[in-house]
Amino acid sequence: MTVNFWGHEFKVNVVLGCLGGFLIAVVSSMFGFGGGPFMVPLMTVGLGLPMYVVVGSSLLAIFFNTMMGTARHYQFGNFDLTFFLIMFPAAILGGFIAPQIAKRVSPLTVKRIAVVGLALLALNLLGVY
Secondary structure, eight states: OEEEETTEEEEOOHHHHHHHHHHHHHHHHHHTOOSHHHHHHIIIIISOOOHHHHHHHHHHHHHHHHHHHHHHHHHTTOOOHHHHHHHHHHHHHHHHHHHHHHHHSOHHHHHHHHHHHHHHHHHHHTTOO
16 A cells, blocks of 8 residues: 655555554453554554654544543543643643654654654663663
8 A cells, every 4th residue: 555645755555564463462452461562563563654654644543442431430520630631731732843853864863763762661660770
């Protein structure tokens, strides 16, 4: 399948995308973690999309899940309004600024930064630091 995005054409393997997305959703649901760190490599490496397209696609994919999770946490009383009011505008602003930066930096540099971030997250989750 060919996808047009802002005047650029990308060839995407829809079968790989659907199968990979399904498997990531099943595994992340079974073990209780977000699928974002796995969806981004699937879309960049597996589907060959540039990072500035992947970031927006990933955010859209988790938007509805995040809204439902936020609503449920609010219902159960696990919601910090002050934290939300600080983080929400920062996330919106970052969503506008980050793709502009990613378009100006080489894709390899963006991927390297993502790898470092994921490695730090993994080390933190493993209790190394």
